[in-house]
Amino acid sequence: MKTLSFVKLQHKILIYIVLVTIILAVITTVMSFINEFDRSEKVTEVMINQLLDTVEKAASEAIYARNQPAANDLSEGLLKNDIVQSVQFTSNQGFDFKRVKEKNIALEKKISHSFYKPFGKEIIRQLYSPFGENRVIGAIRITPSAEYSLREGKFSAILQTLNSIALIMVTAFIILWVIQVRFSTPLTLVSNTLHAIKKGEKQLIPLLLKNQNDELGRLVVDINNLLMFLDKQLNDERLLREKVEHVEQQLRLIFNSTSAGLFLLDENGMLLTSNATLKSILKIPELSDTALTHNHSIESFFNEKNQLHCLINKALQSGQLENQDFSLCQDTDKPAVWLHCLISKVVNAEGKTHLEGVLFDVTARVENEALIRHEADHDALTGLLRRQPTQAAFETYLATTEKPKVTLFLMDLDGFKQVNDNYGHLAGDKVLMIAAQRLKECVRETDIVARLGGDEFLILLINCNFANCKVLEIAENIVRAIQKPMMIDENSVVNVGVSLGIVSYAQAGQSFEWLCQAADQAMYEVKRHGKNGYCVYAEETMTAILLH
Amino acid sequence: MKKLILITLLVLCCANLRAEIAVICNLENDSKQMTKQEVEEIFMGRSHLLPNGDFALPLDYLDLRPEFYNKLTNRPIEQIDAYWARIIFSGQASPPMKLQDEQTVIKTVSKNNGAVGYIDSKNVDKKLVRVLLLLK
Numbered sequence: 001m002k003t004l005s006f007v008k009l010q011h012k013i014l015i016y017i018v019l020v021t022i023i024l025a026v027i028t029t030v031m032s033f034i035n036e037f038d039r040s041e042k043v044t045e046v047m048i049n050q051l052l053d054t055v056e057k058a059a060s061e062a063i064y065a066r067n068q069p070a071a072n073d074l075s076e077g078l079l080k081n082d083i084v085q086s087v088q089f090t091s092n093q094g095f096d097f098k099r100v101k102e103k104n105i106a107l108e109k110k111i112s113h114s115f116y117k118p119f120g121k122e123i124i125r126q127l128y129s130p131f132g133e134n135r136v137i138g139a140i141r142i143t144p145s146a147e148y149s150l151r152e153g154k155f156s157a158i159l160q161t162l163n164s165i166a167l168i169m170v171t172a173f174i175i176l177w178v179i180q181v182r183f184s185t186p187l188t189l190v191s192n193t194l195h196a197i198k199k200g201e202k203q204l205i206p207l208l209l210k211n212q213n214d215e216l217g218r219l220v221v222d223i224n225n226l227l228m229f230l231d232k233q234l235n236d237e238r239l240l241r242e243k244v245e246h247v248e249q250q251l252r253l254i255f256n257s258t259s260a261g262l263f264l265l266d267e268n269g270m271l272l273t274s275n276a277t278l279k280s281i282l283k284i285p286e287l288s289d290t291a292l293t294h295n296h297s298i299e300s301f302f303n304e305k306n307q308l309h310c311l312i313n314k315a316l317q318s319g320q321l322e323n324q325d326f327s328l329c330q331d332t333d334k335p336a337v338w339l340h341c342l343i344s345k346v347v348n349a350e351g352k353t354h355l356e357g358v359l360f361d362v363t364a365r366v367e368n369e370a371l372i373r374h375e376a377d378h379d380a381l382t383g384l385l386r387r388q389p390t391q392a393a394f395e396t397y398l399a400t401t402e403k404p405k406v407t408l409f410l411m412d413l414d415g416f417k418q419v420n421d422n423y424g425h426l427a428g429d430k431v432l433m434i435a436a437q438r439l440k441e442c443v444r445e446t447d448i449v450a451r452l453g454g455d456e457f458l459i460l461l462i463n464c465n466f467a468n469c470k471v472l473e474i475a476e477n478i479v480r481a482i483q484k485p486m487m488i489d490e491n492s493v494v495n496v497g498v499s500l501g502i503v504s505y506a507q508a509g510q511s512f513e514w515l516c517q518a519a520d521q522a523m524y525e526v527k528r529h530g531k532n533g534y535c536v537y538a539e540e541t542m543t544a545i546l547l548h
Numbered sequence: 549m550k551k552l553i554l555i556t557l558l559v560l561c562c563a564n565l566r567a568e569i570a571v572i573c574n575l576e577n578d579s580k581q582m583t584k585q586e587v588e589e590i591f592m593g594r595s596h597l598l599p600n601g602d603f604a605l606p607l608d609y610l611d612l613r614p615e616f617y618n619k620l621t622n623r624p625i626e627q628i629d630a631y632w633a634r635i636i637f638s639g640q641a642s643p644p645m646k647l648q649d650e651q652t653v654i655k656t657v658s659k660n661n662g663a664v665g666y667i668d669s670k671n672v673d674k675k676l677v678r679v680l681l682l683l684k
Contacts, residue, residue, distance in 0.1 A: 061631060064594050069638045130631065131621035132588050 009191075010184045014176065021172045028164040033157040040153035044083050044144045045123060051081060052125040052140065059089065060127040063138040066095050075099040078142065085145040091138035101145070186211050190220055203227070261359035263298065265343075269312050271296045272354065281359050283330060283337060298357070302326040308341070315343040315355060325362060338366035379451045381429055382436035387458070390450040391512045394460055398505075405465040406505045409475065410519035411439075413455035413482070414497035414531040427488040431496060438481040442474065458516070465504040475500050475534040479547050483532065497532035499523050568684055569616055570669040572654070572677035576661050577602070582680045588620050590664055592631070593641040598662060606644035607665035609653045613646070616666050619683040 055074050062070035075087040079101050086100040127138045186208045193205045204224045211217040255262060261278030263271055282301050299305045299312075304326050315322040321344040328337040342358040377389040385393070398404050413435060420428040432455065439449050439457060448460040459478075461469065482498040501523030503515050522537035526544040533546035571587050573579065579599045589595035590604045598604045609616070614625040621628065632643040647653050653665040658676045665677075672679055 058634075061634065064592070065635050065641060066594065067635060067638055067640045069640060070634070073638075131592055131623055132585060135585075 009188055010180060013179055013184055017172050017176050021168050024168050025161075025165045028168070029157075029161045032160040032164065033153070036157035036160060037149070037153040040149050040156060041121070041144075043152070044149050045121075047081075047083050048123050048142050048144055049125075051078060051084070052123070052142065055140075056125065056127070057130065059125075059140050060130050060137065063089060063091050063095060063127050064130055066091070066093075068095075068097065071097050072099070082148045083145050085143040086141075088141040089138060090141065092136065093138075095138065182210065183216065186216055190216070190223070194223065197227070259360060263357050263359070265298060265312070265355040265357060267316065267353050267355070269297050269299055269309065269355070271298060278359060281339065281361055283328060301329055302339075303329045311341070311343060312355060315345055316353070319345045325366060336363065337361065338363045382433055382451050384436050384440075384457075385448060385450040387450060387452045390448055390458060390460065393448055394512050397460075397462060404505060405463050405468065407461040407464050407466070407469070407471050408503050408505070408515045408519050409457075409459040409461070409478070410501040410503075410516060410523050411457040411459070411478070412499050412523055412527070413457075414499055414527075415494075416455040416496055419488075419494045419496060423488060423492060423494065427492070427494070430488045431486055431494065434486045435482055435496070435498075438484075439478060442478045442481055458519075465506075471502060471504070472534070472536075475502055476547065479532060479534055483547070499526040499531050500534035501526065501537060502534060503537040568669040568682060569612055569619060569666050570672050570679045571664065571666050571681040571683065572657050572672065573598075573664050573680050574657055574659075574661050575676070575678050577678060579680070584620065584681065584683075587664070587681055591617075591620065591644055592628075593635060593643065598664070602662040605660055605663040607653055607656055607663055608644045608646040609650060609666055610646055610648055611650070612666060612668065616683065 055078065058070065059074055061067070062074060071089050075089070075097070076099070078084050078087045079099060084101070086098065088096075088098040090096055121144065123142045123144065125140045125142075126136050127140060128134045129137045190205055190208070197203045204227060205220050208217050208220055211220075255275050256277070258275070258277055261275065261281035263274035263278055266272055299308045302308050307324065308326055311322050311324050321342060323340065323342045325338050325340050328339055330337065338361070339359050340362040343355055344357075346354050346356050348354060377385055379386055394406065397406065413431070416428065416431060419431050432451070435455075435457070436449065436451065439459060443449060443459055443461065446462050447464070448462065450458045450460075452458050461471070461474065464471065479498055479500060482496060485493045485495050487493050501519035501521065503518040503522060505515065518537040522535040522542055522544075525535040525542045526533045526546070529544040530546055533544050535542050535544040571582070577598065577600065582599065586595070586599065590598070591606045591608075596604055617623060617625055617628045635641050636643065647656065647665075650667050650671055653667055654671075654673065654676055657663045657665045664680070666683075669679075669682060
């Protein structure tokens with residue numbers, strides 16, 4: 001594109017005014033020439049008529065008397081006037097006389113080429129008889145001098161033209177000066193100042209003192225208001241931007257330095273973005289090429305893939321924050337790592353559904369919780385289950401098994417009190433520990449061995465009753481195992497016995513409590529007959545079998 | 549005022565009655581009666597020939613001269629004299645010959661064929677001259 005060159009306003013005005021001046025001058029010149037030629041023609045006519053008035057009487061007498069010398073003298077006199085070109089006397093009685101001024105050939109040529117042709121307009125004056133009635137006796141004809149008309153007309157025209165041009169020029173210069181001083185100079189000042197103002201720079205246009213009460217003054221005030229407004233706006237914007245940048249920086253710092261792994265998932269559980277911490281939380285080596293970007297399912301990092309999938313769906317459906325612990329999927333030789341996962345649904349500005357998630361390492365807490373639970377469930381001394389978790393395990397077994405087969409042994413150590421009294425509590429504890437160890441060794445890994453308190457023990461044989469197991473054999477093994485001497489320290493060996501009550505779960509409705517009571521009755525039967533033996537519970541008669 | 553107007557009118561009437569001038573010519577002159585203009589042109593030097601082709605000889609009679617020219621041209625005698633002065637100056641023509649006495653006029657007219665003069669109409673003798681025009 002062609003760029004238009006910059007033309008100063010003042011120059012433009014000057015050009016316009018000069019153009020207008022020239023046009024006006026040309027028009028004035030033409031008009032004054034036409035007018036002046038016309039006027040000079042009329043003036044010539046008037047002058048010739050005046051001449052004719054002067055000579056009329058003499059001329060009529062000369063014609064009347066047919067006096068040629070007189071007519072000749074008159075003609076000579078008339079031709080001496082510049083405005084007269086030729087004089088002719090005519091008479092109605094054969095007297096004819098004409099005198100012509102010497103011809104100027106060059107002038108005639110010049111006139112014949114010009115647009116103005118002051119020829120042919122002959123002025124005729126009728127001549128009357130000087131005596132008697134007014135009767136026409138002849139005429140005098142005068143041709144005006146073209147040269148004179150032309151010269152006279154030209155002179156006046158030029159004079160008038162010069163006059164008008166001078167007037168036009170003076171007017172034009174005054175107008176130009178007024179425009180320059182009052183409008184174009186202040187406008188140029190405003191324009192140049194505005195042009196020089198750099199964006200974002202606080203600068204104002206100086207007020208125009210001469211134009212305070214017109215549009216230019218108002219323009220300056222308005223421009224200044226706009227400039228100030230713009231400046232304020234820019235400043236506000238800059239401050240806001242700085243603030244936002246500051247906040248963003250802080251947020252970014254938090255995002256990256258937080259100990260929690262942050263991530264964004266799409267609806268299918270694929271990773272969209274994540275922070276730097278997530279990598280370390282998911283135990284991805286620092287130098288690994290595994291990029292946590294698209295096409296990476298978050299589920300692939302955990303052992304409980306189905307549960308995580310369920311959690312994601314749940315979060316999508318409920319729209320609320322869902323959370324669960326998951327263990328990290330990694331090589332078996334490494335210690336388990338537990339991560340707490342928080343997931344919630346977010347809908348972004350474009351209407352797309354995403355999931356945002358937080359992951360943090362809860363291994364220590366999970367381990368701690370496991371420890372606490374273990375301590376709560378197990379006897380601190382022997383490491384055996386307590387009564388409560390044993391009952392829970394029993395009930396779980398009943399609930400989850402179609403045809404439950406379970407046999408319960410309830411045991412009480414015989415002679416434990418004497419050991420306690422004779423050797424002290426520590427020895428008693430030692431006895432309990434040994435007894436627990438021996439009980440464990442007598443049953444399968446899947447069976448449950450529990451200590452109910454004091455020297456009372458309980459065993460649940462899972463999937464085992466009289467029909468499919470040698471229950472009595474197991475009971476006998478236990479009694480014999482406990483009877484073996486126990487070394488409580490380097491020097492002391494003690495002997496304790498055990499009374500064992502047996503009951504098998506036979507029908508629905510038999511609770512853990514009921515089974516315990518039944519086993520207790522059977523155990524009591526053993527104790528009544530002399531200890532160190534076992535007895536199977538029966539409703540009517542029970543036979544204790546003693547082993548010595 | 550009224551008297552003055554009346555006197556003026558009376559004087560004019562009397563003058564008219566008294567001043568009838570006869571333009572006369574030689575008996576031999578066979579011209580018919582001349583018009584006032586023909587007479588004027590001969591006396592003012594414009595024409596030198598009579599209607600019959602004879603050379604005209606106009607004669608002025610001094611006593612009647614102002615009245616005659618006044619009646620003929622409606623101009624005062626001073627203008628007529630001025631006219632003749634200009635004409636004489638150019639040397640082209642000469643004014644009519646001036647005669648002192650009426651009898652001389654009659655005598656000159658009767659003796660010259662082309663002569664034209666003027667006298668009081670009361671003194672016209674038809675045996676000697678012929679009247680060409682009567683100026684009232």
